[in-house]
Amino acid sequence: MEHYVMNLTLKVWRQKNTNDKGRFETYHVKNISSEMSFLEMFDVLNEQLIQEGKDPIAFDHDCREGICGMCSMVINGRPHGPWHRNTTCQLHMRAFRDGDVIVVEPFRANAFPVIKDLVVDRSAFDRIIQAGGYISVNTGSAVDANAIPVEKDKADAAFAAAACIGCGACVAACKNSSAMLFVSAKVAHLGLLPQGQPERKTRVLNMVAQMDKEGFGACTNTGACEAVCPKGISIDYIARLNRDYMMAALSSPE
């Protein structure tokens, strides 16, 4: 791929804190290399802002290699930007052309309040995981990893679900601000494995209850989540959750 440099206009959401109303600010960046990542381009912009004595733009990031799920932003109307199955940190500037105008906004959902600029509070996801995303294991010396046989297809499906990095793009893209794709991935990941069977029913009931409590919307199977998911989590997991939920609810002892 040919290397090139570009000048860009950025419209970035700036918001001092959760209570601030927030607004868009326009910035110009020059000589951006097509080899840079989107976040590196932001680093360049922030250097520039610091030199000008201005407040740098706050954005979330950690691994910068597509595995932690921190880099939440909506780029030109698409969470994680224009590339398919990709995180913002793995989006490279060759996705853009000289002279482009790029609008960057935080993930929007009541359950994800903005903390500052592009940083949103996604601890709602942590609380959903706490509600059921665990298995019971005896304390003591570690169990032999291969003691419980797992069928290959189940292991593969569980692994595909476990690929969810909890980034929240599914919520950001959904017209209902629903967290169903995320929750369905977590429920399937453990529910498909023999180790996850003891809590299978309480897990799905509790995680859905927590999801509703956090203020996420209800799923209507639009498939927008699947389209933007950097890990390609399939909405078929949502169908699985619906089934698991009903089975658990109908056979719940109380």
Add this chain to the structure above:
Amino acid sequence: MKWKDLFTSSVGKKWVMALTGVFLILFLIVHAGINACIWANDGGVMFNKVAHFMGSTIVIRILEVGLFLGFLIHIFQGLILEFQNRKKRKTGYAVKISIKESTWYSRSMGLLGTLILLFLILHWKHFWVPSRFTGIPYPEVILESGKKIHNLYALMQSTFSELWVVIVYVLGCISLFWHLLHGFQSAFRTLGVSHPGYLKIIQRIGFIYSFIICLAFAMMPVSMYLGWVK
């Protein structure tokens, strides 16, 4: 969990929409089948007889109550869901989220449903209210057995003699087509079908079903208006 939670949880609400949706999908087959009798081209004799039968037995009367409830629950739950979901994002996006992989009609079920509801109100006023309550302003038909039955066919003919009514009905059918195209397969996903193979088959059946049902319904006012059936 309490049993009530089933109906108030987000997943439970989906189940209610899906179950009532499947019920209405089945009803549409019956409805379209009965109305297709107008194409017997016998001056509405067959149609009037079948329509009379549908109103005459106690079993069907009881089913009708169920049907009415099915409609009400589907409509109210749908509207409530739409409004509740909208409220989950108080601050919207400056650039509208554009995801071409997700179909526009799957994201417009509330709008399509509302259009269908508006059409339904007119439809009920045209047919259901006169045949159940206010009476049909046409002389009854006398069968060979001497039994007198409503002339619903004449009511259909006069209703569909007005162009604007025909247009509204066709628009209603178009909204119904898009609503069903998403609703049919979405219902099965909600009911827990997650096998990709079955989902593909269901999607195809859903398309065929939506197409045939809506085309059949749309052709009824059109063929009456154009005088294709006598």
